[in-house]
Amino acid sequence: MTMLLTGATLIDGLGGDPVTDRAVRIEADRITQVGAWSPADGADLVDLGGLTLLPGLIDAHTHVGYSSDVRAVLNGELSVAERAADIFRNLRETLDAGFTTIRDCGGLDLGVLRTVRRGLVPGPRIWAAAVALSQTGGHGRLGSPLAPAGPSPLSVRGLTGMTPNADGVEEVRRAARECFRQGASFLKMAVTGGVISVSDALEDTQYTVEEIAVAVAEARARNTYVTVHAHNGAGIRNAVQAGVGCVEHGTGIDEATAAMMAAHGVHLVPTLAIAEMMRTDSERQGLAPGFRDRVGDTAQRMIDGMLLARDSGVLVGSGSDLIGPDQNHRGLELVLKARVLGPMAAIVSATSVNARIMRVADRLGSVEVGKLADLVAVDFDPLSEPYLFHDPDRVVLVVSNGTIVKDTRK
Known part of the structure; x- marks a missing residue:
């Protein structure tokens, strides 16, 4: 099938000025x-006159x-069928x-990844x-510390998972290999405390350099990386x-840390949306109200670190980090980044930079x-009205893999 998208103002995702009447x-x-x-x-002609065409957005x-709702899952109040339905709705x-x-x-x-790849449910491309690899008492292990150690209620093989704690070089190696068995295309580790934690503080460090390095070695053996x-x-x-x-996040980056990241080619994905959402209403994320108190000045410290990293030459991407049943706010990340970095930089961070x-x-x-034909058209000017990225209804055309999957043009 051949399709021609005509008449749009084009923002190509590389940072160049918009060009009008593109095809x-x-x-x-x-x-x-x-x-x-x-x-x-x-x-097949698709008239996009009056619209702005961009690359498909990427949430990293x-x-x-x-x-x-995380609390409902931890309390055993939701069936696997309901949880699967929530995942497919979110996708x-x-x-x-x-x-x-x-x-x-x-x-x-892996089951969800295969379901989307086979086209059984609609969804984005997924890496x-x-x-996420977590140490005993570390970030990422949700649930009461009074609960016995063992499999988390969040884990349902084939649907969703939360790894058992991995401590020491050999346990980390085994856990990393298990991640790849479950369909991982990269590895994620928690190396500090987190906001959504029950037994640590943001100032805590987690995992030794040696433990992190063994995960890096396993990732490199698979031609991929650790974040x-x-x-x-x-x-x-x-x-x-x-x-x-x-x-990820990057709260607490100072000039020396930013320079070290730049020297080693390490990238940064700030996550401003979750900090804002939790600051205003953590319960909408399916979390206990007390987590809101842990947010503190995380958002501003994340912004400060992001600016230092950018000025040092670190590649700065874009991620929302949303959890819970109310995740239809991914565009908020572009809105918040536009306020700090400018609209074009926010768009580039969520397109070509994230791809890099x-x-x-x-x-x-x-x-x-x-390039693969993933494109979106919006009915607003992203450079003068970037706040409208927060409204999914203003995205009026979505093309994924060369196929129109949403079309609400008037």
Whole structure:
């Protein structure tokens, strides 16, 4: 099938100025031409006059596996069927909001990945970590510390998972290999305390350099990388020393840490949306009210670290980190980044930069000939009205893999 998208103002995802009245030709699943409009031999014409066309958006930090009320899951109040339905609803909403690709940083098992790949349910392209590696007493192990050790109620093989704690080099090695068995395409580790934690503080460091390094070695053996949850400079420096490829959140980055990240080619994915959502109403994320008190000044410290990292030459991506049943706010990340970095930088972070961080820039992240045909059209000016990214209804056309999967043009 050949399709010609005509008449749009094009933002290509690479940071160049918007270009008006562009046409994009799609053949099968690829972009084959970008330029001025010309008659299309046998192509289906899609009129995008008055709209802005962008690459499919990428959310580089999701937790789609935790799409239900977390407290209800931990209390055994939801069936597997209900949890699966919540996950599939979330995937559909993510695609409808214009996010044609996600990088899931813990919670999705192989069964969900296969279900989406086979086209049994609609959803974005998914690169997943399976589960996040966590030490005993570390971030990522939700549930009461009074509960006995063992499998988490959040874990359902084939649907979603939360890894058992892994301590020491050999346990980390085994856990990393298990992640790959469950369909992981990269590894995620928690190297500091976290906001959504029950037995640590953000200032705590977790995992030794040697433990992190063995996960890095396992990832490199699979031609991939490790990214780390990190909320303080000491934990980030340990991770960089161990050879990780990326840092999530980045709260507490100072000038020396930023310089160290830049020198080692380590990327950063700040997650402003979850900090804002938890600050305003943590219960909407399916979490106990007390977690809101742990947010504190995390958002501002994350912004400060992001700016230091950017100024040092670190590649800064974009991730929402939303959890719970109310995840249809992925565009909020672009809104918040636009306020700090500017609208174009926010768009680039969620398109070509995220593709580079995820090592898929040869296929995704920009509107260029040869790239996969993932595109979105919005009915607003993203540079003068970036706040409208928070409204999924303003995304009026979504093309995924060369197929129109949403079309609400008037």
